[in-house]
Amino acid sequence: MFTLRHVAKHFGDGMKALEDITAEIPPGSFVALLGPSGCGKSTLLRLLSGLEMPSSGEISWGHTGKPAPGEIGYVFQDPTLLPWANAAENVYLPLRLRRESWSSAMPRVHTALAQVGLEGFEQSKPKGLSGGMRMRVSIARALVSEPALLLMDEPFAALDEFTRHKLQDDLLALWRRTGKTVVFVTHSIYEAAYLANRILIMTPRPGRIAATLTPNLPVGVERRNSPAYHALVSEITASFQRIMPA
Numbered sequence: 001m002f003t004l005r006h007v008a009k010h011f012g013d014g015m016k017a018l019e020d021i022t023a024e025i026p027p028g029s030f031v032a033l034l035g036p037s038g039c040g041k042s043t044l045l046r047l048l049s050g051l052e053m054p055s056s057g058e059i060s061w062g063h064t065g066k067p068a069p070g071e072i073g074y075v076f077q078d079p080t081l082l083p084w085a086n087a088a089e090n091v092y093l094p095l096r097l098r099r100e101s102w103s104s105a106m107p108r109v110h111t112a113l114a115q116v117g118l119e120g121f122e123q124s125k126p127k128g129l130s131g132g133m134r135m136r137v138s139i140a141r142a143l144v145s146e147p148a149l150l151l152m153d154e155p156f157a158a159l160d161e162f163t164r165h166k167l168q169d170d171l172l173a174l175w176r177r178t179g180k181t182v183v184f185v186t187h188s189i190y191e192a193a194y195l196a197n198r199i200l201i202m203t204p205r206p207g208r209i210a211a212t213l214t215p216n217l218p219v220g221v222e223r224r225n226s227p228a229y230h231a232l233v234s235e236i237t238a239s240f241q242r243i244m245p246a
């Protein structure tokens with residue numbers, strides 16, 4: 001269980017990005033950090049990764065302690081693939097940086113690519129892949145070190161709606177299959193409602209937690225059309241109407 005207690009993050013120029021964040025991230029949960037642009041979602045994700053320290057308050061990573069960099073997978077909005085390297089070489093990169101040999105890493109590279117549905121595309125260069133496939137490679141690269149925690153910063157924001165829906169469904173299936181803890185930044189109410197079983201609703205800057213919702217939507221194809229999903233979208237929308245300045 002990750003626990004944040006009264007966490008604040010201020011930057012040197014007096015910018016108050018986050019104030020008094022108290023939240024829990026249970027193991028195996030799918031947490032959405034949902035809020036308007038600039039409310040500190042990415043900052044909160046970086047604090048969770050341990051890459052940055054809070055200005056005050058504390059973050060506890062439970063009995064397992066602070067994860068090592070290899071135990072965290074990070075996925076950004078931009079897939080940031082090496083353009084000259086093929087899909088397998090891009091996924092191999094984090095292991096290569098840890099000085100693992102290609103031959104010992106290969107089985108894990110193939111498994112990671114298979115987990116995101118890219119078997120058969122190992123040799124493809126980024127230029128030959130669609131935007132959705134490039135994002136799949138980026139997710140595979142985050143999965144290859146078999147992290148227990150996957151931090152995702154608006155990974156589907158730049159994709160068209162059809163591709164985004166497919167990747168959301170595939171990510172949900174992957175999360176159910178693997179039991180990983182996912183923390184997913186988004187400013188889409190629909191995306192947070194569809195994906196997460198714990199939604200942290202954040203106020204405009206300085207970001208605070210305005211509400212925590214723990215929905216339990218039906219699993220499967222009926223999810224997107226379920227009355228529970230639409231009721232959840234309405235509930236979140238109403239929360240933002242209360243907290244957003246007029």
Ligand SMILES: Nc1ncnc2c1ncn2[C@@H]1O[C@H](COP(=O)(O)OP(=O)(O)OP(=O)(O)O)[C@@H](O)[C@H]1O
Pocket residue numbers: 011012013015016017035036037038039040041042043044187205
């Ligand atoms: N290193 C930094 N130095 C100074 N200010 C920063 C730094 N990093 C972030 N900020 C500021 O902190 C605030 C929160 O930024 P952050 O990127 O976390 O928000 P966000 O909710 O992820 O935004 P978006 O949805 O637009 O990506 C912003 O006003 C940003 O300019």
